[in-house]
Amino acid sequence: MTAKSAAVATRATVHGYPRQGRNRELKKAIEGYWKGAVTADALRAAATELRRENWRQLAEAGVLEVPTGDFSLYDHVLDTTVAVGAIPARHRAAVDADPLDGYFAMARGTQDVAPLEMTKWFDTNYHYLVPELGPDTVFVANPAKAVGELAEALALGHEARPVLVGPVTYLLLAKPAPGVAADFEPITLLDRLLPVYAELLAALKAAGAQWAQLDEPALVQDRTPAELNTAARAYRELGALTDRPKLLVASYFDRLGAALPVLAKAPVEGLALDFTGPAAANLDDLAAVGGLPGKRLVAGVVDGRNIWINDLEKSLATLATLFGLADRVDVAPSCSLLHVPIDAALERDVDPQIARWLAFARQKAAEVALLARGLREGTGAITADLAANRADLASRAGSPITRDPAVRARTAAVTADDARRPQAYPQRAEAQRARLGLPLLPTTTIGSFPQTTELRVARADLTAGRIDAAAYRERMEAEVREVIAYQEKAGLDVLVHGEPERNDMVQYFAEQLTGYLATRHGWVQSYGTRYVRPPVLAGDISRPHPMTVDWFRFAQDLTDRPVKGMLTGPVTMLAWSFVRDDQPLGATARQVALALRDEVTDLEAAGAAVVQVDEPALRETLPLRAADRPAYLDWATESFRLATSGVRADTQVHTHMCYAEFGAIMTAIEELDADVISLEATRSHMQVAGELAAAGYPREVGPGVWDIHSPRVPSTEEALALLRAGLAAIPAERLWVNPDCGLKTRGWTETRASLDSLVGAARRLREELAG
């Protein structure tokens, strides 16, 4: 097959590339700058070098048009806030005094000024900083970063396409600034924002941009007719500008649905669409609107969020269909490669059988380049690559790793009863009250205590063979001893062991389960300079041995107070891993749930009266389109219950979630059938307690009273005020006192002071209630 009449030959491109560098050089430079060990110039030089290296890698892979502006020192949404001059009033002075320090002040806050709020970027594990806008917001174009990075790439001889968050998505992601009426809709600022985008586009054109990409992923969510009209107006106006590059409007993470005809009709020169997973529906939708005559289509046929090699022949077939539907078709990953690690070739310890199934950013760049070549030169030019790809795919499909008969038999035998606790909640609550004998307003924490450098270094020493397993265990046990002693002294009621032995709440379990693959270098940005190494759900999952029981037993032996068994739930295990794409998510979740179920019952047998199963990702994995949600919530809640329902009535099951927008999942929370739930609630001033009460939630709730994302120490009075707000919604008999989330990112000093406030507040309130 050859590229028919396309005026410009098909080429490969990407929407964005990982920022951190092969050895997380960016993290080290930025954190070094924060500590005063790296100068601003050295930080800038490190960033310039990383961009140069990224473009070099892309060019080497055969990607002929590279993105610019996707790089960021913290977050690309924050970069957009800077580019449109929407600096919150409280950060103005810091930004004026020093743009770099002001930038980090917006991202992280300072002693005196709160940062921007951080939240999930669509249904990914990446977090962005939420723009704060109000009726008084004045936008001012600040093209320096976008223009500077474009100029760098052009000077290096690359053909480059600057990428910006589009104006509609920018406004839809924003929220009312503090002090602005909660019903203020940032989207009403569009008319004020468009002239600023016009200036940015003109500056990019002047700097040599042929094309500019505006990312509009918010248009893959359910949008009201009014929002769609706004999008139509935005692109009508930007399209009508004369002094601008050609515009490529990019969507990803799902199908465009009703937004597709809107963008197809818009006077822009190109669209980028996702054709992977459920977004493959874009294919039929595109045909239904008559394609994109006269436009460029950037076809996202390689999954940009997962790490499996592409089915090249299938992609070529999709691309062949698309060829009839646009003037020019280019090949790309479905979304920015920000969400996958840099280079699978760095993983030297991976079973070679599995290694051939993996494609990280660098490999995906090569895949899109290869597909583009196949289209340009005909598939005959890539015959050998296609044959190798076919063999790799066949080895995965036929591997015993992906089909374990024992796991299959067990999941097939699961009945609805297995996923239900035998006793109704009221009976359980009574049995648990009798067994635990807790005071009113019991105090607890969410699980982790500070992950100190010493703990991480000990783990790095173990990995590098500088210390042995026994020495490592001793160090961790010393930490557990300290954490238990501290909690007794601080007066907490339900204790935790502190999770010092866990590198990460998902990876730790993945490393111990069969069928799960952990990476050594597979870092992916979670927020700012914080990274995770999402493990790979490669095959059928089973638990060869207990994973946490020894640590639990060690901790429980040190105290008479109850220690919580602490596990990560099946939904979060999936959400923060790379998932199988060869079976439904629900099937994978069920396998993980059964492995966890064994762990829960083993913890119970070891004496745990309380087992907490964290599900912080339950909300974030919610499909972007409402129509897809019931099916998701069905398997998600069932897998949680399957993991937790094998225990006695008097064993208390806790769960924990820490992302504030619970509204859409209130019913699902009830369907988890957990006895106690702890939630993030400080920033929203206990709003979630009211929402749960309004939904008739009948169980015990611990709405957080300490915002652990900030180094600020809450006073006893602040915690008390929050608890009173909580009591307005939840009766004292069902209210717990706890922080918003685990303490792993906090230091010991703030932890001690904050827990003192928390315990102090609970005691004061108990006295008052006792009258």
Ligand SMILES: Nc1nc2c(c(=O)[nH]1)N[C@@H](CNc1ccc(C(=O)N[C@@H](CCC(=O)N[C@@H](CCC(=O)N[C@@H](CCC(=O)O)C(=O)O)C(=O)O)C(=O)O)cc1)CN2
């Ligand atoms: N998977 C996951 N997703 C999540 C969360 C989460 O906890 N896990 N929480 C939310 C996001 N919050 C996050 C909070 C903290 C960190 C975080 O602290 N990440 C650490 C790495 C954590 C880790 O994997 N630590 C390992 C490896 C540590 C390490 O970097 N070791 C050094 C050597 C030791 C040293 O010098 O510190 C090395 O390997 O080079 C360990 O403890 O063993 C970081 O970026 O710095 C990430 C996400 C949502 N998504």
Ligand SMILES: [Zn+2]
């Ligand atoms: Zn949490």
